[in-house]
Amino acid sequence: MLSLELALRYVISRKRPMAMSLLGIVFGICFFVLTQAQTAGFEAFFIRTILGTNSALLISDRFQNSDGVVHEIDENGRTRFLFNSREGSRYRDGIDHPEMVHSALSDYPGITGVSEVLRGHGVMHSISNKSSVELHGIHLHDHQKVSDIGKYVSQGSTNRFATDPMGVLIGSRIFLKLGIQIGDRVSLSGGNENIQLRVSGVFESGVNEIDKNRIYLHLKTARSFLNRPFGGAVFQVSLEDPGNAPAIADQMQSFLNHRVVSWQEREQVWLDVFKALRLSSAITVSTILLLSGLGIFNVFAIMVIEKKRDIAILRSMGFTQSDVSSIFLWQGVIVLILGIILGSLLGILSTYGVSQLPLRIRGIFSTDSFVVHWDPWHYIWAALISTIFVTVATWIPARRASKIEPAKIIRETN
Amino acid sequence: MSVPILCAHNLFYDFEESGNSVPVLRDLSLDVKPGQVTSVVGPSGCGKSTLLYLLGLLDKPESGEILLENNSMTQASEQKRTEIRNEKIGFVFQFHFLIKELTVLENVRLPILKSGKSLQSANAQSEEILEKLGLIDKLNRPAFKLSGGEQQRVAIARALSNSPRILLADEPTGNLDSSNSDAVFEILNEFAHEGGITVVMVTHNMDLAQRSDEIIRMMDGRIVT
Ligand SMILES: Nc1ncnc2c1ncn2[C@@H]1O[C@H](COP(=O)(O)OP(=O)(O)O)[C@@H](O)[C@H]1O
Ligand SMILES: [Mg+2]
Numbered sequence: 001m002l003s004l005e006l007a008l009r010y011v012i013s014r015k016r017p018m019a020m021s022l023l024g025i026v027f028g029i030c031f032f033v034l035t036q037a038q039t040a041g042f043e044a045f046f047i048r049t050i051l052g053t054n055s056a057l058l059i060s061d062r063f064q065n066s067d068g069v070v071h072e073i074d075e076n077g078r079t080r081f082l083f084n085s086r087e088g089s090r091y092r093d094g095i096d097h098p099e100m101v102h103s104a105l106s107d108y109p110g111i112t113g114v115s116e117v118l119r120g121h122g123v124m125h126s127i128s129n130k131s132s133v134e135l136h137g138i139h140l141h142d143h144q145k146v147s148d149i150g151k152y153v154s155q156g157s158t159n160r161f162a163t164d165p166m167g168v169l170i171g172s173r174i175f176l177k178l179g180i181q182i183g184d185r186v187s188l189s190g191g192n193e194n195i196q197l198r199v200s201g202v203f204e205s206g207v208n209e210i211d212k213n214r215i216y217l218h219l220k221t222a223r224s225f226l227n228r229p230f231g232g233a234v235f236q237v238s239l240e241d242p243g244n245a246p247a248i249a250d251q252m253q254s255f256l257n258h259r260v261v262s263w264q265e266r267e268q269v270w271l272d273v274f275k276a277l278r279l280s281s282a283i284t285v286s287t288i289l290l291l292s293g294l295g296i297f298n299v300f301a302i303m304v305i306e307k308k309r310d311i312a313i314l315r316s317m318g319f320t321q322s323d324v325s326s327i328f329l330w331q332g333v334i335v336l337i338l339g340i341i342l343g344s345l346l347g348i349l350s351t352y353g354v355s356q357l358p359l360r361i362r363g364i365f366s367t368d369s370f371v372v373h374w375d376p377w378h379y380i381w382a383a384l385i386s387t388i389f390v391t392v393a394t395w396i397p398a399r400r401a402s403k404i405e406p407a408k409i410i411r412e413t414n
Numbered sequence: 415m416s417v418p419i420l421c422a423h424n425l426f427y428d429f430e431e432s433g434n435s436v437p438v439l440r441d442l443s444l445d446v447k448p449g450q451v452t453s454v455v456g457p458s459g460c461g462k463s464t465l466l467y468l469l470g471l472l473d474k475p476e477s478g479e480i481l482l483e484n485n486s487m488t489q490a491s492e493q494k495r496t497e498i499r500n501e502k503i504g505f506v507f508q509f510h511f512l513i514k515e516l517t518v519l520e521n522v523r524l525p526i527l528k529s530g531k532s533l534q535s536a537n538a539q540s541e542e543i544l545e546k547l548g549l550i551d552k553l554n555r556p557a558f559k560l561s562g563g564e565q566q567r568v569a570i571a572r573a574l575s576n577s578p579r580i581l582l583a584d585e586p587t588g589n590l591d592s593s594n595s596d597a598v599f600e601i602l603n604e605f606a607h608e609g610g611i612t613v614v615m616v617t618h619n620m621d622l623a624q625r626s627d628e629i630i631r632m633m634d635g636r637i638v639t
Contacts, residue, residue, distance in 0.1 A: 013515045316499060317499065317500060319496070320496050
């Protein structure tokens with residue numbers, strides 16, 4: 001405690017260099033959490049969007065047993081299928097027996113929703129324009145369980161869609177292009193027959209791909225339009241724990257004998273981009289902390305030289321080597337703790353500030369302000385990195401201080 | 415005859431200078447009697463300071479033995495020597511070595527707090543000694559704001575605050591004028607004769623040396639009689 005008291009005095013008596021060192025850490029931590037909150041924020045938003053539109057798992061395409069499947073008899077004598085590689089297997093388009101898959105999934109653990117989706121293509125006409133569309137036939141009730149479709153509807157409503165067998169939910173970009181209103185009739189061609197649909201609502205997911213291509217119809221309507229009374233659909237599945245999707249996908253794939261793709265696999269390219277972004281900003285900002293660590297090293301190295309007489313007399317009056325080094329280590333601790341507290345506070349404030357900044361993004365998701373993600377781990381990492389740098393920056397001078405030979409300094413001084 | 419409190423037997427001390435080993439102390443032996451002021455005199459460079467550092471366990475001889483209260487210090491660990499410095503030895507040098515970030519009281523109580531005593535008793539003990547040295551009104555002044563004579567008296571107070579058995583002073587009056595020198599010497603004299611503290615003082619001031627209880631004369635790393 002005596003060492004701590006001396007450390008405090010030394011810190012207080014060196015306001016300027018200490019304040020500079022402190023400032024480095026404060027800004028380092030602040031920038032660290034701020035950039036992490038942003039990159040993680042955009043990533044989280046992106047993930048929420050892809051889960052909200054295309055769900056955690058997509059079950060499609062039945063494997064052809066002869067090619068991609070390896071049989072194995074397990075301990076209980078049951079036949080299991082193992083897949084060596086997805087690329088190596090052949091599969092048939094769509095699910096042939098949706099009821100079977102549906103019932104097989106009904107008591108599968110960890111699943112919060114299953115929605116059968118029949119996909120196809122068509123051309124949508126309004127009076128003034130036309131647009132090629134990717135139609136998704138759904139049971140609205142099922143689909144709401146696996147997606148945020150309700151939240152994305154910006155005009156009209158899902159209720160309107162639910163009660164109208166010929167209703168259609170249209171991507172916002174298509175809606176704009178066709179120049180139509182809610183309640184208008186549009187025709188859909190290119191399938192079995194031309195059909196007339198009524199616009200029940202417009203959705204905007206923010207994902208360009210979806211907003212400019214996708215429409216939702218009732219599954220029955222889609223089946224008749226596409227002339228596929230049975231089969232051919234895919235399943236979107238939502239999970240309690242989307243983070244566990246790859247493992248569940250693997251399991252489910254061998255269980256169902258259908259191709260199952262997790263959102264992580266589907267969106268791997270984007271997820272990798274976000275990961276790289278997050279890592280590179282962490283590394284970049286850590287250099288601020290590294291530099292302030294060097295600054296602290298410099299301050300303490302000079303202080304050890306300035307304070308060698310104090311060190312000598314303290315040693316002569318019974319302070320041990322470790323007492324002396326702890327005087328300097330405590331100073332590091334004081335600066336570090338203050339830096340972590342102030343840096344985190346400033347980080348919180350500026351993260352909040354940034355989240356209020358207007359920023360319009362459309363393309364891979366939709367937002368009108370900066371997206372931030374609050375995560376205590378950002379603060380823990382920032383604290384950890386600064387602790388490492390400050391520890392090294394203090395430990396070396398502290399060690400040097402403890403090695404000072406009192407007799408030598410006293411002889412030089414007198 | 416009283417038993418010596420501090421003995422040196424056959425001390426040798428060299429220092430390395432550009433690869434050569436230069437002898438400083440050569441087979442030096444001495445006994446210091448308790449409760450007295452012993453002055454060490456001799457020309458510059460004869461090894462007086464070196465001897466004091468060895469007696470105070472701040473440095474180690476090449477060979478020879480230091481006995482403190484009849485215990486050999488040769489085998490003592492660095493930890494043990496540090497403890498002994500705290501408990502039994504006080505140092506005063508020509509330079510005051512006060513810590514300028516601390517007040518007078520805070521400087522003086524450092525060795526007491528280091529020995530593990532409570533803040534209250536450290537304060538009480540420090541105030542008592544500062545009172546004796548006429549510094550009680552300077553208690554809370556920053557140490558660097560005092561005059562040279564006052565600073566040296568604070569240094570003496572610090573050396574004596576933890577009630578050491580031995581006070582080692584290396585030219586304690588070297589930076590002081592004659593009236594301050596006299597005052598410092600009188601303090602040491604008083605603590606020796608009334609407090610039972612053993613004082614070993616290196617000095618160039620022959621007048622003060624004459625007034626001490628015993629004089630040790632040194633020349634070329636040896637004691638001369
Ligand atoms: N560590 C050392 N570095 C340099 N010189 C030393 C060292 N130790 C002793 N000396 C030399 O030894 C001699 C004695 O020094 P010292 O004990 O300080 O003498 P005194 O105090 O009697 O003047 C001097 O010549 C001094 O330069
Ligand atoms: Mg000397």
